[in-house]
Ligand SMILES: *[C@@H]1O[C@H](CO)[C@@H](O)[C@H](O)[C@H]1NC(C)=O
């Protein structure tokens with residue numbers, strides 16, 4: 001079976017499920033966002049420069065060190081979102097894992113972007129509109145810019161805080177770094193402002209008789225009367241066996257050094273094909289939102305393609321520095337010492353080297369999240385360097401390096417990953433199986449979780465006592481598509497948060513006993529909102545040959 005048709009089948013299944021979800025009518029969700037780059041680039045705040053800290057960027061392939069003019073943005077070769085006509089870019093500080101020896105590795109995951117249309121007068125974004133939500137450099141939770149931050153552990157309660165050892169002593173398997181963007185614009189249609197925020201304002205909702213700012217509110221204040229769609233961008237991250245939860249301070253840290261989450265922020269540049277966004281708002285906007293089921297929205301369905309999103313690569317150059325994908329780094333790129341809780345002022349440095357921009361020579365591929373992230377690694381000289389290197393084999397899937405292709409190439413010139421080779425490389429000595437078959441491998445490494453079908457969960461699932469998972473009837477889901485709630489808003493309930501805690505605790509208990517996580521533990525249980533899969537080391541696994 002072709003990769004794309006297998007995946008499409010999976011997507012159709014999950015889409016049907018989500019269309020049954022309550023309250024989807026006020027939004028659509030752009031899913032499957034593949035990471036274009038993890039690098040110090042920020043064309044809004046630091047144009048023509050390297051940015052102060054590392055961002056994880058998704059969207060249009062022609063993301064650059066300066067903002068593109070709107071027409072150039074639309075001319076991007078591809079989008080790393082599931083909607084080809086969404087040539088926007090979305091970026092946020094990368095979440096890092098701090099190892100016990102004080103080195104740092106980027107945490108991997110997927111991205112979802114919600115578009116809420118909560119009244120009938122929502123207007124499409126003007127071409128070139130760009131904005132920021134959150135405060136990168138100043139710690140002030142009472143500032144209006146901080147209002148949109150919604151961080152959660154295992155899709156539980158949303159706060160402005162990264163989960164930490166005090167708030168989540170039982171640990172977390174997944175961390176959702178969510179943020180709303182302001183959605184009310186000036187009457188003159190301004191697309192930017194010097195602080196990148198004040199041309200926009202929060203919408204409002206009634207709290208009793210009073211209108212109050214509400215990041216997902218319904219009406220706009222008179223100062224900023226134009227209601228645009230409300231964007232909620234969710235950058236999801238997954239811990240794994242190589243990056244296990246620890247209760248120490250600053251186990252999780254944002255690329256700007258922030259250990260609290262208070263300085264989470266995100267940036268957006270509109271690159272929607274204007275007619276598509278207009279049609280989507282008209283046909284799938286207020287009262288007609290399809291949620292995850294984009295096939296139910298003709299304007300979005302028109303250019304919907306998971307394979308295109310996964311294959312979309314960054315065009316052009318990246319800063320010439322390691323960000324931790326190849327091996328852990330000893331400090332966060334830029335001047336970003338740990339910025340702990342209780343410290344108002346961001347700590348500084350005496351000097352900070354500034355890299356130049358270079359064409360990437362290789363990509364870091366993560367099998368589960370479909371990421372092919374460009375890297376510039378002068379130390380890679382020949383094929384042996386590439387093929388022998390497997391930097392991370394954990395519950396979030398194996399990673400590996402591949403050559404990027406000729407310098408400055410667009411996606412059509414790149415060497416594409418060969419899934420057969422990947423499967424073979426994970427199971428040395430296994431005879432090449434027939435395409436389309438499901439095979440069982442015994443491996444000392446990890447499987448491509450995406451393509452895994454349960455083989456030995458019956459015993460394991462009997463051991464889950466939360467009773468919430470139905471093993472047999474749940475289809476596999478897309479790995480890059482995090483297990484977000486399918487409710488009206490991305491917010492989930494305290495009940496869910498509690499459930500997550502207890503499964504996390506189980507995960508940790510098994511970890512302490514030196515056992516691997518199993519179905520019902522944090523990682524597998526959060527993956528199983530819509531499905532159940534396992535990650536297994538040194539055991540039998542089943543994979544589809546694509
Ligand atoms: C620090 O720990 C990481 C994770 O275990 C390991 O990969 C790395 O080699 C260690 N670095 C040093 C300098 O010990």
Ligand SMILES: *[C@@H]1O[C@H](CO)[C@@H](O)[C@H](O)[C@H]1NC(C)=O
Pocket residue numbers: 159161162163164165166167249259260341
């Ligand atoms: C942990 O998070 C809570 C909020 O969930 C916060 O009140 C507390 O100060 C944080 N502690 C540390 C050490 O960051």
